[in-house]
Amino acid sequence: MKCIGKIFLFLIITTIPINCYQKLNEKFQDDVYIDLSDTNWENSLPINVSSAWEFYWNQLLDPTFFLANHPLGDAPIVEFRPWTNLTFSDRKFPAKGYATYHKKIKVQKSFKVKQFSIHFMHLFSSSKVYINGELIQEKGKVSSQFSEIIPDRTNSTIEFLTNQLELDIVIQIANHDFYQGGPRGEFLIASPSQMYLYKSKNLIVDIFIFGLIFGSALYHLSFYFINRNQRAFLYFSIVCITFLIRIPFLNSKSHGYFIQMRSFEFQSIWLHYVNILTFVFSILFLSELFKSKQYKYIENFFYVGAILALFTPIVPKAFQYYLNFVYLVVYLIMFLTFSFFLLYKHKKEAQGLYSMAIALFSLALFCILAISVNYYGIQGGLYLMIGYLFYVIFQTVSLSKFFAYATESRANIEMALHEESLHALSKQRAEMQLMVHDQLGANLTDLKVYLERKLASLNESVKYTFDLDHIYNRVVSIIQSLRNQLLYIEDQNLIFENFVTGLHLTLLRRYSDVGREFEFLASNDFLNYFNEIKIIGKNQSYFLNIFYMLYEVCTNDIKYGRGESVWRLDYVNSSFYINQRNLLNFPIEKQKSNLELKSIKQRLAQLNGTLEVQILDESYQLKIQFPA
Numbered sequence: 001m002k003c004i005g006k007i008f009l010f011l012i013i014t015t016i017p018i019n020c021y022q023k024l025n026e027k028f029q030d031d032v033y034i035d036l037s038d039t040n041w042e043n044s045l046p047i048n049v050s051s052a053w054e055f056y057w058n059q060l061l062d063p064t065f066f067l068a069n070h071p072l073g074d075a076p077i078v079e080f081r082p083w084t085n086l087t088f089s090d091r092k093f094p095a096k097g098y099a100t101y102h103k104k105i106k107v108q109k110s111f112k113v114k115q116f117s118i119h120f121m122h123l124f125s126s127s128k129v130y131i132n133g134e135l136i137q138e139k140g141k142v143s144s145q146f147s148e149i150i151p152d153r154t155n156s157t158i159e160f161l162t163n164q165l166e167l168d169i170v171i172q173i174a175n176h177d178f179y180q181g182g183p184r185g186e187f188l189i190a191s192p193s194q195m196y197l198y199k200s201k202n203l204i205v206d207i208f209i210f211g212l213i214f215g216s217a218l219y220h221l222s223f224y225f226i227n228r229n230q231r232a233f234l235y236f237s238i239v240c241i242t243f244l245i246r247i248p249f250l251n252s253k254s255h256g257y258f259i260q261m262r263s264f265e266f267q268s269i270w271l272h273y274v275n276i277l278t279f280v281f282s283i284l285f286l287s288e289l290f291k292s293k294q295y296k297y298i299e300n301f302f303y304v305g306a307i308l309a310l311f312t313p314i315v316p317k318a319f320q321y322y323l324n325f326v327y328l329v330v331y332l333i334m335f336l337t338f339s340f341f342l343l344y345k346h347k348k349e350a351q352g353l354y355s356m357a358i359a360l361f362s363l364a365l366f367c368i369l370a371i372s373v374n375y376y377g378i379q380g381g382l383y384l385m386i387g388y389l390f391y392v393i394f395q396t397v398s399l400s401k402f403f404a405y406a407t408e409s410r411a412n413i414e415m416a417l418h419e420e421s422l423h424a425l426s427k428q429r430a431e432m433q434l435m436v437h438d439q440l441g442a443n444l445t446d447l448k449v450y451l452e453r454k455l456a457s458l459n460e461s462v463k464y465t466f467d468l469d470h471i472y473n474r475v476v477s478i479i480q481s482l483r484n485q486l487l488y489i490e491d492q493n494l495i496f497e498n499f500v501t502g503l504h505l506t507l508l509r510r511y512s513d514v515g516r517e518f519e520f521l522a523s524n525d526f527l528n529y530f531n532e533i534k535i536i537g538k539n540q541s542y543f544l545n546i547f548y549m550l551y552e553v554c555t556n557d558i559k560y561g562r563g564e565s566v567w568r569l570d571y572v573n574s575s576f577y578i579n580q581r582n583l584l585n586f587p588i589e590k591q592k593s594n595l596e597l598k599s600i601k602q603r604l605a606q607l608n609g610t611l612e613v614q615i616l617d618e619s620y621q622l623k624i625q626f627p628a
Contacts, residue, residue, distance in 0.1 A: 020201045021046040021188055028052075032077060035106040036189075037165070046119070046190035046198050050080035054102040057083065057093060060144055061100040063130040063170045075102075081377035082124060082182035095124075095181045096318075098144060098174035105167045105189065113163045117195035121185035121379050122153035122264070125175035129158065132168050136160055142174045149176040153264035155253050157199070159192050177317035179325065185379040202252040205382065209389045210247050216392045217241050223403065235285035236399060242278040243388040246271060250381030269313045272324045276306045279331045283338075289402070290342045298338055305331055329371065336364045355398035362390030499530045499543060506547075507554050507567070517564035525571040529628070542607075549603040550578065553622065556597065557582055561620060571628070576609075578624040584615075597622075 022045045028034040029051050036047065054075040078086055080101070083093040108114055126140030126149055140152030167189075175181035190198065217240035224233040248254045249267055262270075283302040305327065312323045339360050347353055366387025370380035504520050511518035557565050561582035568579040597611065604611055609626025 020198050021048055021186065021190075023048055024051060030077065032102070033104045033106075037106045037109045039107075041107075041114070041116070041191040042193065044190065044194065046188040046194055048186045048188055049103065049105060050185070050187045052077050052103070053080055054100075055083070055086070056100040056102070058097060058144075059100050060098055060142065060172045060174070061102075061170070063133040063168065066102055066104075066168055066170060067133050079377075080120075080183050080185075080187045082180045082184060084180045084182065085376055093181070095179050096146065096176055097181055098142070098172070099182065101171040101173065101183065103169050105169065106165055107162075107167055107189075108165055111163055111165065113161055115159060115161050115192055116167070117157060117159045117190055117192045118169075119157045119186075119188045119190075119195055119199070120155070120183065122155050123171070123173050123183045124153065124178050124181050125149060125151045125173065127152075127174075128172040129156070130168075130170040130172075131158075131160060132162060132164055132166075142172050144174070146176045149174045151175075151177065151264055154261045157195065159195075177321065179321050180375075180377070182377070184374075184377040199252060202382075203254055206247060206250075206252050206254050206385070209385045210244060212389060213240050213243050213247070213392050216396050217244065219396070220399065227403075230403065232285055232288040233399065233403075235281045235288055236395065238281045239278060239285060240392055242274050242281070243392065245274050247385055247388075250385055251379070265317070268321065268324065272309070272312065272327075275324075275328055275331075276309050279335060280306050282335055286339060286342060290346055295338075298334075301334070302331065332367060336360060353398075355394045355401065359391045359394035359398060362394065363387050366390065499547075500527055503547060503550060506551065510554050510558065511565060514558050516558070516562075519564060519566045521566070521568045523568075523570040526569045526576075529571045545603055545606055546576075549600055549607070549624075552600045552603065553578075553580055553624075556600065560584055574628050576624075576626055576628060579621070580624075581619070581621040584618045584620050600624075 024034065024047060032052050032054055034049065034052075039047070055078040056075055076086075076088055078101075083097070083099055084095050086093055107116065123139070126142045127138070128135060128142050129137040136158050137156060139154065139156070141148060141150035143149050171183065173182055188195070188198070217237045220233040220237040220240065224230060224237065227233070248258075249271060253261075279302055283299055287299060309323075309327045312320055312327070315323065340357075343353065343357060343360070366383045370384035370387065373380040373383065500522055504522075507520065508518055557580065562585050563583040565580065565582040568577075570577040570579075597613065601611055604624065604626060607626040609624060612623040614621040614623070
């Protein structure tokens, strides 16, 4: 339900721009002259008046031509769209050229001063805007001489005061280099407050989409720094960053709020290089994600195309824009086709299959939609941003599943290797034990039996001369040492299966060998902790360090203690508490006892623990605490 709610919220936010202006009444759709004098401008949404404009091809008409009672309706009536998309009597208009667009709007019923605002997306190349005969805005340089045309294509928001009943709008447009010519998108008119609200809604959508993609880029980049082997996260984060770079140049063109608006030529070259980065790192992302099979010829196709595309800005502008557009369309289709092919080819092994398929389908749908509507002169920046967002969101879900699967697989492999290692170690220890028992132990036993027989048959002087009693005692000691060492190996093997049991048996055996009493008191929390945790992989060294430290405590007790040794082990608030007490063989200085605990302190320092010694007469107590 939470996921559905988030998707619903996203759809509401992304549809804000669709509902933030109103279309023209149907009865005015085909009229050059429209009457909007009944509009309450202060409360009304911006009105789109992009339909029915007079069109004068290869003419840069002065506004006086229309103000001198020029009859309307003599010229062709067109939409506020590029003239390259217009056809009259099978006539097509080239991109290179100039034209005048004209429209007349009645905005109020009485002569009073009123403020209005008009807004439209950038026009192709250069433009001049006249309202009621007055030049309101000029971008670039408009001229009938192509060599004199200076392009400047940025969005326009024009505020002006008028006391006239009507607005006579004349727009002159000239184009030289770009593959389309003329206006595009919506032509909106409203009060300044309503126009500000309209632009704010568009900006909110830009910021919302930018924030989500920015968060995804940081998310994947941080995952890469945590897991350097997963380079797919690095490549995808760079792809997200290339999307972020585009967003300020789309829809509301928010980069103009922070830096000086750049020329269209600069924007075109800049975004072209961003496109190159996007395709290169997208193909690297796919290659890293699907490692089982490499398609080098496809990758080389993208790399060669990227190298060639680096040089398109140095060709003449008339060809440059065409080449940039062709590169974008060809490699976008190639990337989408290759992605779907890889997804189909690896459908049995690809994790997050459906999420990735939705991501690619969304990107394909919205990118093709954006390119199509842009080509026909409708603003497609919002569709492109939505395509980026859907791709990033669903690809993020797919990558998360992929990473979870990879982590689980790695853990299973590590567990299998650990179990195999334990099995091999156990087998090796068993073989070593058998070898020691069968060979070295047997030989030492034979030597012991031989010495016993000799000692029984020789007189005391011979025994003394060759010190046979000492040799016999050494042989017995070596046999006992070998026995203890084999038992110690068994104890180490046991602690990996059950730490508490292995520790208990080790301590019990050591105290029994020296004839000491031993009491081992482990709390239920202590037992439950080791029953729930598995000693595998990287945590083996941690628990071995605990084992060796407690082994040192036992050795220290055997060396200096006497009587019964009491051990209490507890686990409280994620910390271990070890309390060991006994009697001393003789009174001992506290300082000396601390010196004897040097090796224990060194191991405890690795565990970030603390040690406390209490000596009262001949009573000795050791308290150890360290975090789990």
